[in-house]
Amino acid sequence: MLRSIINLLKKITRRTIFFIVALVLALSIIFSNIGYIQKINLYILSKSISWTSIKAYEYIENLPEGSVVLLSADYAPSTKIENDPVVQGFLTQAFRKNLKVIAISLWPDGAVLLENNIRTVALKMNKKEDEDFVIGGYVVGGAVAVEKMGINLKNAIPLLKNSNAPFLSNIRNAKDLKLAFCVAAGDTLQYYIRILGSRYGVPVAGGCTAVMAAEMYPYIMSNQLIGLFPGLKGACDYQLLELKDQIDPNNVPESVRNMFPQSIIHLLIVIFIIIANLIYFYERYEIKRNLKR
Amino acid sequence: MKRELPLFITAITGIIIIINFIFPELTKGITETLRDWTITIASFAIILGILNLIIVNLRKSLEPITHLEDRIFSLMIILSLVITTIIGLVYGIKANIQNLLIFKINDNYIFPLIEMEFIKKDMNLFTGIIFNSVYTPLNSATFSLLAFFIASAAYRAFRAKNFEALILLLSAAIIMLGRVPVGDYLFSIFGIKISLIADYIISVLNAAAQRAILIAIGIGTIIISLKLLFGVEKSHIGKSE
Amino acid sequence: MEVGYWVYKVIQPFKENPSIFVSFIFLLSISYIFLYYINSAKKGKIKEVFIRRIPALNYIDEAVGRSTELGKPILYIPGIMDIDNIQTIASLSLLSYIAQKSALYETDLIMPVSRSVVMTVAQEVVKEAYLKVGRSDLYRADRIFYLTDDQFGYAAAVDGMISRERPGAIFLIGAFYAESLILAETGFSAGAIQIAGTAMITQLPFFIAACDYVLIGEELFAASAYLSTDIIDKITLKTQDISKAIVMSFVFVASIFNSLISAYPNLANLPIFNTINFIIKMFFK
Numbered sequence: 001m002l003r004s005i006i007n008l009l010k011k012i013t014r015r016t017i018f019f020i021v022a023l024v025l026a027l028s029i030i031f032s033n034i035g036y037i038q039k040i041n042l043y044i045l046s047k048s049i050s051w052t053s054i055k056a057y058e059y060i061e062n063l064p065e066g067s068v069v070l071l072s073a074d075y076a077p078s079t080k081i082e083n084d085p086v087v088q089g090f091l092t093q094a095f096r097k098n099l100k101v102i103a104i105s106l107w108p109d110g111a112v113l114l115e116n117n118i119r120t121v122a123l124k125m126n127k128k129e130d131e132d133f134v135i136g137g138y139v140v141g142g143a144v145a146v147e148k149m150g151i152n153l154k155n156a157i158p159l160l161k162n163s164n165a166p167f168l169s170n171i172r173n174a175k176d177l178k179l180a181f182c183v184a185a186g187d188t189l190q191y192y193i194r195i196l197g198s199r200y201g202v203p204v205a206g207g208c209t210a211v212m213a214a215e216m217y218p219y220i221m222s223n224q225l226i227g228l229f230p231g232l233k234g235a236c237d238y239q240l241l242e243l244k245d246q247i248d249p250n251n252v253p254e255s256v257r258n259m260f261p262q263s264i265i266h267l268l269i270v271i272f273i274i275i276a277n278l279i280y281f282y283e284r285y286e287i288k289r290n291l292k293r
Numbered sequence: 294m295k296r297e298l299p300l301f302i303t304a305i306t307g308i309i310i311i312i313n314f315i316f317p318e319l320t321k322g323i324t325e326t327l328r329d330w331t332i333t334i335a336s337f338a339i340i341l342g343i344l345n346l347i348i349v350n351l352r353k354s355l356e357p358i359t360h361l362e363d364r365i366f367s368l369m370i371i372l373s374l375v376i377t378t379i380i381g382l383v384y385g386i387k388a389n390i391q392n393l394l395i396f397k398i399n400d401n402y403i404f405p406l407i408e409m410e411f412i413k414k415d416m417n418l419f420t421g422i423i424f425n426s427v428y429t430p431l432n433s434a435t436f437s438l439l440a441f442f443i444a445s446a447a448y449r450a451f452r453a454k455n456f457e458a459l460i461l462l463l464s465a466a467i468i469m470l471g472r473v474p475v476g477d478y479l480f481s482i483f484g485i486k487i488s489l490i491a492d493y494i495i496s497v498l499n500a501a502a503q504r505a506i507l508i509a510i511g512i513g514t515i516i517i518s519l520k521l522l523f524g525v526e527k528s529h530i531g532k533s534e
Numbered sequence: 535m536e537v538g539y540w541v542y543k544v545i546q547p548f549k550e551n552p553s554i555f556v557s558f559i560f561l562l563s564i565s566y567i568f569l570y571y572i573n574s575a576k577k578g579k580i581k582e583v584f585i586r587r588i589p590a591l592n593y594i595d596e597a598v599g600r601s602t603e604l605g606k607p608i609l610y611i612p613g614i615m616d617i618d619n620i621q622t623i624a625s626l627s628l629l630s631y632i633a634q635k636s637a638l639y640e641t642d643l644i645m646p647v648s649r650s651v652v653m654t655v656a657q658e659v660v661k662e663a664y665l666k667v668g669r670s671d672l673y674r675a676d677r678i679f680y681l682t683d684d685q686f687g688y689a690a691a692v693d694g695m696i697s698r699e700r701p702g703a704i705f706l707i708g709a710f711y712a713e714s715l716i717l718a719e720t721g722f723s724a725g726a727i728q729i730a731g732t733a734m735i736t737q738l739p740f741f742i743a744a745c746d747y748v749l750i751g752e753e754l755f756a757a758s759a760y761l762s763t764d765i766i767d768k769i770t771l772k773t774q775d776i777s778k779a780i781v782m783s784f785v786f787v788a789s790i791f792n793s794l795i796s797a798y799p800n801l802a803n804l805p806i807f808n809t810i811n812f813i814i815k816m817f818f819k
């Protein structure tokens with residue numbers, strides 16, 4: 001009986017795995033719209049908000065009104081699902097707290113996504129460009145541009161020179177910023193930590209993709225990074241922290257809904273690992289048994 | 294001189310930037326200029342890439358010995374490049390579909406498609422069509438392939454062949470389940486909050502290992518930089534020795 | 535300008551940010567050690583350097599040889615970052631060695647590149663390598679070509695290339711991001727020997743899962759020294775090791791100190807602990 005099951009499992013090829021993953025994903029995306037599943041998801045997620053998200057959220061919450069903050073949205077459409085909710089969450093919180101936002105992107109794709117996000121949130125919260133926020137657009141240069149920000153912000157972000165925003169008159173360089181918030185899918189969060197954070201003493205917080213999150217923890221533990229919203233879980237945390245009791249359990253934010261397919265796939269991969277090890281250990285047992293004979 | 298001059302420029306500019314890091318006021322002006330030059334050169338380097346792309350793909354598409362599908366793909370690359378460039382340079386980033394219609398014959402639009410309901414006349418050409426309708430779905434689709442590859446890699450590679458591999462796969466399983474709601478949901482039966490265990494592994498154990506690798510990579514980076522500064526490493530100027 | 539003005543300009547950064555002073559001293563120390571060893575090697579005082587075995591680098595010859603036997607090309611992927619990235623520079627120095635081997639064995643070397651400047655430098659490196667072994671007739675500039683700056687566009691194009699060309703060996707050396715697993719898994723399914731090397735910590739697990747050999751972190755930076763016959767290249771590894779030893783000793787002392795202070799707070803009153811505490815707070819904030 002066991003041997004036949006193992007023989008059946010051995011026939012699992014890459015194509016079978018791909019098919020199973022596709023099928024399970026498709027079904028879980030469909031089922032994620034079911035009210036009951038949304039409610040359970042919401043309940044469990046609201047009880048397990050990560051401490052890095054809370055740290056970042058509380059820091060922004062305690063910033064005085066009128067503080068000038070930098071938002072750097074450095075990601076491509078491929079990680080939109082993970083990073084967009086963090087950007088939207090930050091903008092919502094910043095506008096609610098009447099913080100003044102300088103929004104830029106070190107990635108060309110990120111500039112388009114940033115513009116879409118900031119215009120949507122600004123419209124919803126009745127905030128005006130050149131009064132409450134400035135869009136610096138795509139800033140060329142990567143780490144070199146971040147270094148330039150430490151010396152002269154307007155030289156590093158040329159579009160700021162065209163802006164009449166009153167809050168920019170007191171901003172000479174990055175040291176005048178109260179926070180640099182970077183939502184990154186690449187190395188740019190590290191640029192802000194190493195250059196603006198360590199060299200110029202600017203507080204840095206941000207969001208990143210899940211795969212990068214593990215790399216950021218040394219910076220969080222040494223307080224070089226105030227807080228982090230990692231991956232889709234971080235995006236959910238931000239939405240839950242910001243929206244709190246306003247969330248309708250039957251119509252949860254998209255990031256919360258997307259956690260269900262992610263949960264199922266994680267479970268599926270763990271099942272695959274268990275199956276693979278079952279086959280491996282059974283084969284080893286068979287070899288040992290044959291050797292004994 | 295042909296060999297020494299690039300090495301000399303590398304050394305001098307490197308030393309200026311290092312001095313600027315420690316003493317920013319001393320070399321402020323020259324460092325600003327160097328940074329501006331870096332950004333300008335990096336931006337213009339794209340022209341090199343575009344020219345090479347066009348030459349290689351044009352050659353491929355015109356060579357009769359290449360497979361037909363390869364020739365079509367090469368033509369597609371050049372066509373996409375040309376269309377995106379024209380839309381960006383000629384029409385600009387704010388142009389709508391209406392702007393495409395620069396010709397009218399007897400007051401009739403030459404593109405009958407525009408009369409169809411699903412094409413909005415005010416849809417932005419660049420962000421609406423090229424970015425949101427073509428680039429974003431393609432980018433997201435390619436990224437989503439990772440889910441399948443991770444599943445197949447996990448199935449193939451995560452076998453407990455020895456003690457270290459067992460620790461690896463157990464940590465992977467705990468963190469995978471701990472970072473999603475289903476982990477807490479399943480383990481609540483046993484009264485375990487697996488998200489806390491995952492948090493501990495990431496914040497303490499993982500952070501320690503990451504720190505070690507980060508420091509080692511940092512030092513390696515410094516040594517390679519010193520090799521570049523002192524001319525020991527010459528690969529960046531295309532010389533192997 | 536007065537002398538006092540310049541003295542102020544020199545001291546001011548350290549007053550504003552005292553931890554810069556530590557970086558400055560550390561950098562000076564490493565530079566001195568580096569130059570000392572280079573000088574010693576040039577004067578012939580150091581003739582040999584022991585380097586531990588790095589399996590990935592020992593396997594390069596075998597990988598190239600296998601490709602030659604199968605009559606398949608070698609695919610070299612130098613990462614997706616530009617020439618200003620240290621990992622790309624490390625990759626290009628390894629490329630030189632692999633290009634020499636492929637020229638010797640007359641194996642085709644294909645190198646799709648994501649950045650135009652890297653393409654230009656790589657063409658020079660490969661040309662020099664082929665010239666060095668006397669096979670400049672085999673060099674073809676069109677085998678090193680630019681694809682796209684876009685991460686997934688590049689990954690898709692390289693995947694297509696792997697599926698069509700079916701290389702015997704794939705080298706993934708440089709800075710990679712999310713496309714690393716896509717490239718490595720496709721290479722695995724094509725049946726190629728894969729040797730990867732990156733200092734991107736987040737991508738290492740994917741390479742370890744999918745590739746035959748992996749250069750982890752600083753092994754990538756040590757690669758050119760390991761493969762070089764020149765003693766000066768190898769001596770730089772000694773500097774790396776000594777720098778690591780310095781950092782490790784600082785970490786060890788600081789962690790013992792902090793652990794003792796946490797366990798026995800009264801120790802903070804002792805003069806020596808007070809001094810160490812002051813130094814740590816001042817320079818390592």
